[in-house]
Amino acid sequence: MESIIIKTSFDADATGHFGQFGGRYAPEMLLPALEELEAAYNQAKSDPKFLDELSDLFKNYDGRPTPLYFAENLTKKLGGAKIYLKNEGLNHTGAHKINHCLGQALLAKRMGKKRLIAETGAGQHGLATATVAAKFGFECVVYMGEVDIARQRINVFFMEQLGAKVIPVSHGTKRLKDAVTAALQDWITNVDDSYYLLGSALGPHPYPSMIRDFQSIIGLEVKEQIQAQAGRLPDYLVACVGGGSNAIGLFNDFFEDKEVMMIAVEAGGRGVDKPGEHAARFQTGGAVGVVEGYKSYFLQNEDGQIQSTHSISAGLDYAGIGPEHALLHDQKRVQYTFATDKEVLVAFQTLARTEGIFPALESAHAVAEVIKLAPTLAPDKIIVVNISGRGDKDVFIVAKALGDKAWLEYLRREAGE
Amino acid sequence: MIMTAIEEQLQKIKAQNRLGLMTHIVVGYPNLEESRRLVLAMAEAGADFIELQIPFSDPVADGPTLMRANQESLKQGTTVAQAMQLMGELAAATPIPLLFMTYFNIVFRYGVERFCQDAQQAGCAGLIVPDIPIEEEHREHFILRAKQSRLSVIRVISPASTERRLRLNAQHAEGFVYFVSRKGVTGAQANLDAELAQNLQKIRQYISLPIAVGFGISQPEHIVAIKGTADIAVIGSAIAQTYSGAEKGQGIAAVCRFIESLAAVL
Numbered sequence: 001m002e003s004i005i006i007k008t009s010f011d012a013d014a015t016g017h018f019g020q021f022g023g024r025y026a027p028e029m030l031l032p033a034l035e036e037l038e039a040a041y042n043q044a045k046s047d048p049k050f051l052d053e054l055s056d057l058f059k060n061y062d063g064r065p066t067p068l069y070f071a072e073n074l075t076k077k078l079g080g081a082k083i084y085l086k087n088e089g090l091n092h093t094g095a096h097k098i099n100h101c102l103g104q105a106l107l108a109k110r111m112g113k114k115r116l117i118a119e120t121g122a123g124q125h126g127l128a129t130a131t132v133a134a135k136f137g138f139e140c141v142v143y144m145g146e147v148d149i150a151r152q153r154i155n156v157f158f159m160e161q162l163g164a165k166v167i168p169v170s171h172g173t174k175r176l177k178d179a180v181t182a183a184l185q186d187w188i189t190n191v192d193d194s195y196y197l198l199g200s201a202l203g204p205h206p207y208p209s210m211i212r213d214f215q216s217i218i219g220l221e222v223k224e225q226i227q228a229q230a231g232r233l234p235d236y237l238v239a240c241v242g243g244g245s246n247a248i249g250l251f252n253d254f255f256e257d258k259e260v261m262m263i264a265v266e267a268g269g270r271g272v273d274k275p276g277e278h279a280a281r282f283q284t285g286g287a288v289g290v291v292e293g294y295k296s297y298f299l300q301n302e303d304g305q306i307q308s309t310h311s312i313s314a315g316l317d318y319a320g321i322g323p324e325h326a327l328l329h330d331q332k333r334v335q336y337t338f339a340t341d342k343e344v345l346v347a348f349q350t351l352a353r354t355e356g357i358f359p360a361l362e363s364a365h366a367v368a369e370v371i372k373l374a375p376t377l378a379p380d381k382i383i384v385v386n387i388s389g390r391g392d393k394d395v396f397i398v399a400k401a402l403g404d405k406a407w408l409e410y411l412r413r414e415a416g417e
Numbered sequence: 418m419i420m421t422a423i424e425e426q427l428q429k430i431k432a433q434n435r436l437g438l439m440t441h442i443v444v445g446y447p448n449l450e451e452s453r454r455l456v457l458a459m460a461e462a463g464a465d466f467i468e469l470q471i472p473f474s475d476p477v478a479d480g481p482t483l484m485r486a487n488q489e490s491l492k493q494g495t496t497v498a499q500a501m502q503l504m505g506e507l508a509a510a511t512p513i514p515l516l517f518m519t520y521f522n523i524v525f526r527y528g529v530e531r532f533c534q535d536a537q538q539a540g541c542a543g544l545i546v547p548d549i550p551i552e553e554e555h556r557e558h559f560i561l562r563a564k565q566s567r568l569s570v571i572r573v574i575s576p577a578s579t580e581r582r583l584r585l586n587a588q589h590a591e592g593f594v595y596f597v598s599r600k601g602v603t604g605a606q607a608n609l610d611a612e613l614a615q616n617l618q619k620i621r622q623y624i625s626l627p628i629a630v631g632f633g634i635s636q637p638e639h640i641v642a643i644k645g646t647a648d649i650a651v652i653g654s655a656i657a658q659t660y661s662g663a664e665k666g667q668g669i670a671a672v673c674r675f676i677e678s679l680a681a682v683l
Contacts, residue, residue: 015552023556025521027478027547029575029597031582171484177475184477189601191577289522290548291475303497304526306474 004054004216005045008255010327016205019330022323024204026293029188033196038206040111045213050106057102058217061135062092066218068225068384073354074370081235081377083370084384085357086222088246095360095389096218096246097128101197103214105132108195115139115194119183121148121176121242122315122362123155124389125199130164138195140164143182145175148314154393173308176242176318180292200243201322204293208322215249222384223253230382236373237262239386240365241336242279242315244322246388255333263373264325265365267311268338275299279309281321282329282336291319296326312341312397313361315389339368345401347371348391358391361398422514422542423569423592426465427627427648436640436683437649439466439629440656440676441518443486444503445495446472447661453503455660455669460511462673463680466649468545469507471500471519478547480604482654497527501539508540516571518545521559529559533566543569543592551585560589571595574624576616583623593627593649596620598634605635605655609642617646637682644682652679 012018024034044050058064067090071083088096108116116138120126126142133140142159146168149156159166172178180203187196201211219237226234237254239247241264254260269278275285281297289298291306299307299319311317328334339347347367351359359367363386370385377383391398399407420428430437440459444452456467472490476483500517508515517536524532524546536544549559563570569592574583577600586594596617599610610616610633617628630643631651635658640650656672663671 017556020556023553024550025548025553026550027575028550028573028582028586029478029577029600031550031552032577032579035579171481171488172474181475181477185480185602188478191600287526290525291522292477293548298522300522300526302526304473304522305491306522 003051004213004220006216006253008252010255010324010333012205012209012324016209018324018327021295021326022205022208023295024293025290025295026204027188030184030191030204033187033191034204041107041206041210044107044110050110054103054106057106058099062098062102063090064217065221065225066090068222068229070229071355074351075374077354078371078374080374080379081381081383082379083374084226084234084382085355086218086250086384086386087357088218088386088388089357089360089363089390093124093128093131094392095124095128096215096249097125097199098131099217099249100211100214100245101125101128101132104195104197105136105138108138108197109136111195113193113195115141115190116197117141117183117186117194118197118199119143119176119179120199121179121317122313122360123148123152123159123393124315124360126159126164126166127155129197129199130159130162133164134162141186142166143169143179143186145169145173145179147174148176151397152314152393153396175309176314177292177306177320184292200245201248201324202243202294202296202320208294208324211245212248212252212324215245216252218246218249218386219251219253222250226382226384233257233260234382234384235261236381236383238265238366238369238373238383240265240316240362240388241321241325242267242318242362243320244325246386248322248324250386251334262334263369264334264336265369266336266338267313267316267365268340269310269312270341272338276308277310278338279311279317279319280338281319283338294323296323297321297329312344312401313365315360315362316365337369339365343368345398348398357387359387360389360391361394363388364391421567421569421592426514427593430465436644436647437465438463438679438683439468439649439651440464441468441470441651441653443470443472443483443490443657444500445490445493446486446657447489448493449495449499449503451668453507455672456507456515457511458669458673459676460513462676464513464676466514466516468516468518468653469500469504471497471517471523473520473523476520478602480602480654482605482657483603486657497523501535504536504541505539514542515540516543516545517541521546521549524559525557529557530562533562533568537566537568541568543571545571545573545595547573551589573597574620576600576612580623583620587623587625590624590626593629594624595629595631595651597632598630599632601632603632603654605658606633609633609639613643614646637678640679640682650679
């Protein structure tokens with residue numbers, strides 16, 4: 001395998017700035033820990049032993065490479081460009097999150113840390129963190145907003161089965177951003193023995209760069225796979241974007257291939273016109289700010305108060321976006337669009353019926369965009385869409401949204417026992 | 418050089434051979450009118466400095482008590498403009514230095530230069546903003562703009578600060594330095610960190626300015642314990658707790674009694 005460490009013209013500078021974005025806006029209590037982390041990561045990423053060990057874990061523990069699959073039925077149905085699915089849902093634990101969890105767990109071990117702290121939205125990152133904690137023998141604490149716990153009970157149950165302690169976060173909007181705050185506070189308090197295993201390509205330097213590096217395996221594999229299958233590079237890459245880890249992972253190895261266009265899909269929720277109804281930072285209500293340790297676009301009001309968000313998918317329900325995405329947006333290297341909850345449900349069902357694949361509701365945002373895009377393109381064009389996770393975890397939300405009566409009766413019956 | 422209001426106050430405290438006392442409110446908690454009364458009452462009762470915290474939706478360095486106060490205040494609809502106005506009214510009404518405490522997004526969104534100018538115009542003496550490190554100064558010019566508006570930027574240091582970081586902060590510090598007594602977020606605690614005295618001795622080697630000690634200080638015994646090693650005691654969460662723990666309508670009186678009990682041992 002090629003090294004996952006790729007240099008591109010969008011990389012951060014030595015102090016972690018992506019143009020005007022990123023940086024390290026953390027309180028003094030955390031700065032020494034971030035400096036320690038940066039030094040350890042810089043050392044690790046140039047150590048062949050570290051990279052080999054990670055590569056071995058990717059292959060033998062995680063099940064990489066994940067398939068790049070030509071979605072022939074979906075392509076026919078939409079009647080336009082050829083659609084390939086990068087199926088990250090086939091990773092161990094069911095989503096791309098395990099990629100940066102394995103990388104960071106190896107790093108935490110190298111640094112001699114005993115305890116992992118994580119935040120989670122949909123629970124996929126929490127689940128992946130709990131998984132690597134079990135494997136590597138770390139104590140594990142996962143912070144999760146009460147709203148997210150209520151809608152992602154399955155992941156909570158499994159995290160606990162893996163030995164992690166899931167702590168409900170009841171302040172603020174009780175969602176992902178508040179879980180990030182709680183996790184940072186835990187780290188401030190237990191900075192000596194704990195490693196903060198951040199779950200997306202955001203936060204203070206070096207997290208955005210480090211997490212992108214660990215996720216770059218997605219795009220590296222796609223490049224090889226599409227060359228082998230189609231004999232050329234794709235015309236479009238499409239991925240959903242909450243914090244931005246799966247999108248940056250898919251895109252990173254293609255930034256210098258100018259002919260490859262990239263589309264990232266934000267959560268349009270119940271519509272992007274009203275604050276609080278969506279999580280589309282580049283549509284309405286987003287402005288440059290400095291929150292949770294980094295500078296980027298955040299959904300905020302005139303005073304700089306972070307706004308509440310809504311999305312059918314907990315994983316995209318977040319007011320900020322990784323700093324490299326902010327730069328990619330401003331430089332127009334990536335086009336940012338959105339899909340609404342309704343479109344996402346249609347996409348979820350469409351992929352299930354045509355290809356027998358349930359995308360996570362997060363990933364279904366990317367599928368929704370492909371449903372719009374593919375018919376507008378000629379049949380010789382190629383789209384690669386990242387199915388960042390599988391949809392099993394979303395059974396409660398989808399069944400409820402579709403008003404499935406038998407499912408509801410089943411829940412009642414089970415609860416009655 | 419003309420002394421700043423903070424330096425004058427520090428000199429007065431030193432002349433009286435005692436510890437200084439800095440107290441804290443979250444602007445708009447429980448409402449703006451109570452905030453105003455509370456600050457005036459605390460100044461009467463013996464506070465030497467008071468922090469006016471402009472509420473923020475994501476106060477990362479604040480523990481549960483102040484996080485709740487931030488949230489409650491925002492629920493009331495408190496704005497940055499109201500905080501500026503309150504600073505103006507209070508600075509005109511009390512002789513002690515008042516400082517703004519907040520998070521950097523509030524300052525950034527307002528515009529760093531305009532924030533410093535408006536704060537200074539309102540009579541604010543200094544700024545405590547924990548999440549804007551010196552490393553970002555070349556981009557944000559926060560310290561520069563504050564200086565241009567004659568505002569002291571209070572540097573925050575912690576037991577985790579390395580020697581290099583202590584030196585770096587010492588270079589830019591003005592007025593006094595805020596030392597966080599323990600690893601953690603704000604919040605009243607029963608006991609002080611066991612290594613506090615030792616840590617204070619260590620940072621004295623790098624910091625020549627007066628040192629304020631905050632986070633976890635909540636009782637007269639704590640003040641007695643840091644006497645001689647620190648210069649200012651900072652009481653934050655314990656004030657909010659005293660206020661909200663009192664019977665209805667008795668909050669301010671309870672806070673005053675609390676401050677008097679602290680002032681008695683300074």
